[in-house]
Amino acid sequence: MDPENPIEPASKKRKTTTDLKQWITNQTNVGLEITKQLLQTEFKNTNMVYSPLSIHIVLSIVAAGKRGSDLDGFLSFLKSKSVDDLNSLAYYLTTSVLADQSAKGGPCLNLAVGLWADQSEPLDDSYKEVVCESYKAALELVDFKANPDKVRVEVNSWVEKMTKGLITNILSPNAVTNRTRRIFANALYFKASWDERYKFYEPYTKKEDHEFHLLNGDSIKGVPYMTSSDSHFMKAFDGFKVLKS
Template sequence: MASCVTSNLATANLNFSLCLLKHLSKDTENIFFSPISLSTVFGMIFLGSAGESQKQLEDIFSFGSFNSTEDVHKEMLEISKLFRGQNNIELNVANRILAQEKYTFLQDFIHSLKNFYEQDPIRVNFASSEKSKIVQDLNKWVEDITKGKIKNLLKEDAVTALTRMILVNAVYFKADWAEKFDERATQIMNFMITKDEKVETRMMYRSGKYRLGYSSNLNIQVLELPYKNPNFKMLVFLPLPHQQGGLFALNELQNKLNIDILSNMRGHFSYTEEKISVFFPKFRLETKLELEAVLPQLGLKDVFDEKLADLSLMTGTKDLFVSSAVHKAFLEVNEEGSEAAAATAAVMSLRCAAVNPEFRANRPFLFSIVHSSSGTPLFFGRYVRP
């Protein structure tokens, strides 16, 4: 049942991931983010939006593809519940909402936050001398949820006397591979970024039975790396070697990849399950996105504009806008498994060598950590440079 309930949200997050990935790839090599964290925070903003602001949120996050706006929030709640109580994995998904004391929000909005996002706003005084402690406490909460991987999410100057609400989502994921790589087999190998540029990196190795897909149209292999908890896996999209080099092939793949392919992989890839020699880099990524700079370029403009923002379903008036929004993400992949974390905050302010078949990831690739039954991507990334 869960996979049916969350299918719209999975597709929406995949679509948003592709759009964000293609945009960020223009200026950035290594990319890593959590679509579920981003869509949760902006889902809360969507809850209080109206007019053109609501329409832009529907377009960018594909919220408009749901049968109703209420279904968006119902599926957010459903996927949050689905992630709880998982065995053989550490998975924390949590929200926190701070609101200015004595500032009036509509009861329908407050009730819906509690109903769908399971949070009653914590009332604080952003205008007081305790402002720095409020930020420190919130950052400490994020750091605790993400086991120390996401630190100092919000800067103190992001909060002012005009701040009225802060919405935060944090995600932490740590899981062992179903079959671990042997650390003794890890060795230094070349990673081919372009046809003329290569760098050395630590390459893990394991020979074992894996599910491997191939698409002649896309000219790529897709490897499924299962975790010990069978509900989660890492998908690795590896372009085949190209005479123009790995980065050229990766950019070609990103131009071809679309939501139809990602949401119906069985229809676009031929799969085998056999003994494969897997070479996969050991790596660590940390990224930070200033969303008030990034998302307007994708079309989400009004909520960040104090003159145009319509968040009137929060307060009954058009007096709020999103003054800042930040997303931080962390990933470490090693022989044991993967550890990943992400957090998003939005601040509301008043106006003012084997014989087996091979999968050798020694060139740029895309990857995603996915909840298998629902298809929901927890994390999405692009690895270009060790």
């Protein structure tokens, strides 16, 4: 950290609609690039589910603590002009776009961010303020050297709580050692009802005679389709397609 040039939380920064659109566009492009890389490598010819937003937020928190060439590398990958832009986007997402609306009858949404840092390496006050205010993150100073497994259990308990019990052991035994210095965690929980449940009723499910080719070389016909007369939007990218409904 540079004490003469501390970073500020995004709540103290002014933002415009143009800024937000650009930040969201950049974040989307980063997610698409990560998706393309995964589909071309370790998830080639397989199904996958992951959260590009979670990766983006965690990398942004890491970037907020970097300077010099290290920071330049993060900003280049995240397609951002500055750390302030990354912090402002995170603040906008956590306080507006991804705010839980369940109390108002909306979907249950929980975007949880956590940072566990070794107490032997104190964090700069301005960095702690950004982590807590811009990212609404849980920040804990722990002793990895004395009891790393205790920290592992603490992280697992936090993730289990944030995901309503769906993820119970994100860190396996021996994943945390006395050489660990920081753990960055993100949990995204979403639960909601379908806007129009009738589409899932049997009268709206029809079998079509289209032929599907499976990865093992077989083919199949008569696949049941959920039908709808609504408008849907699709865009093709290099190696994959995205459907918006």
